[in-house]
Amino acid sequence: MIAYNVNKIREDFPILNVKVHGKPLIYLDNAATSQKPKQVIQAEKDYYETINANIHRGVHKLSEDATAGYEEAHEKAADFIGADNLDEDSNIEQIIFTRNTTESLNLLAYSLSNSKIDTGGGNNKADTIFELKEGDDILITQAEHHANLVPWQQLAKKLKLKLKFAKISLDSNDDEDFGTLDVQQFNELVTKKTKIVAVAQMGNVLGTINDAREIGKIVHENNPSALFIVDGAQSVAHSKVDVAKLGCDFFAFSGHKMLAPTGIGVLFGKKNLLEQMKPFMYGGDMIRKVTFEDTLYNDLPWKFEAGTPNIAGGIALGSAIDYLQKIGMENIFAHEQELTRYALKRLEEFEDITIYGPRKMSEKRTGIISFNIDGIHAHDVASIFDQHGIAIRGGHHCAMPLMSLLNVAGTARISFYLYNKKEEVDKVVDAIKSVKKIFA
Amino acid sequence: MEFFAEDMYRENIMDHFKNPRNHGIIKNPDIGFADNNPLCGDEIGITVKLKTEKIKDKNGNEEIKEEIAEIKFNGKGCAISQASTSMLTEQVMGMKLKDVKKMKNNDVIKNLGIPLQPIRVKCALLGFKVLEAGIFLYEGKNKAIK
């Protein structure tokens, strides 16, 4: 392995040369969205300058090239998350392009609300049928992003289901487990009535990593007809994901958090499930044959990609995947763990800082650090950081129920990515000192 | 190298934040309203006591003159929302209600004397919005009585 060269990586990101309030930009809001390398920007530009055409329709050269590029991007996505390990011959049939994680999860909530699916999971046929009925339940955790909460909450209201929340540890004295999922209690919550379990693999507020593999095992052992959905918005950008190993039925993520442009996202689903599911949107591209009376739906994944998709974005996502794979997700993960370890250590200098999430580095936490400085509002912290050229997020991070659980209005949050470096952590410490001086 | 940060959080803002003017609650107020900004959790409550006078204008028509005799606020949140509201209370003390109603957002924002990021404008205006809503409710109630 070649040594991880952060300065070399930084050269690929034009935006890192930008000055903010006269200071070099220090971008630490990666959990919200990542910056883009010039390779990805170029891929999007190349598409428009050389092969732009609509896909799956024209017989002309451009349309063929655009179609091939767009389909190849699906293959890259399948390979990136290990979907090709599940079913080598039909990997792209398991990859649906959407706008983002939010749309992927909404697609599921909608389609699952009117689909009857044989999950094929158990021995007894009657036990393996998924169909939502009044009184069933959906299980998520207390730490979910609104994108993995509101669709289920509204589905539950509509079909009179029960939405259950698995507990996270609120013991702020526990350096290692504060904010982590209580797996034992989770186990008890997955019953025969539980039909959908949806959990983020990495939390966007607390920086916790859930053992999705163990969770998947619990779900399928406790109830063969239950579907296990992983919100991979954070995890896919920062760690090596292998859906075959996770044992998940669906996996949702966004391109924009992993170096790709905005407006392109992915939903992975197991082929046998997607085949039995109803479409989410109807129209062009998702059909095989239409008469005035009825419609035969298209093959996977196109059945779920109605209308002209974000072709350029899809191709650019493919290029982002190439870029990440060249560096190696394991290397990126290790680099961020190192930064996080360093940042947590430096934050120990301040007695009046509360960290929401594990304070100690372990395999249970990642490079998202939420914190508050005693008596100072997160927006003031973020504003003062901004004056130092440091972009961080202050607020509720799309997790208002979690904020009320933590009994805070919001938190300040720094989140790392492959291009961040230790010197930037030092600048964070300086900025904290400046905040404290102003508020002293 | 902190002059930028201190530029935004100027001394006068921090002074109002740390030593808020007209802080508290008036018992039996004429006007009272509270609201929050769910996005950032800022909360402001405002209570007002009015001085009401019947006066005659130059044509001899009777008119009711309402003035802010006392105003107090309480709440919690960021420095911008709290300081801005504190400044607002000083600004409107003694003002005629009808003139307060004519105030524009900018009349309040400019008290801070700094350029605000768009997302912080909401913080700066929370107190003003609470006062406006309070006046609106007060007038509605008063009309109903008359």
Ligand SMILES: Cc1ncc(COP(=O)(O)O)c(C=O)c1O
């Ligand atoms: C864990 C998690 N889930 C879902 C989302 C929603 O992603 P998007 O806004 O791209 O749909 C985010 C992004 O903030 C996230 O961090």
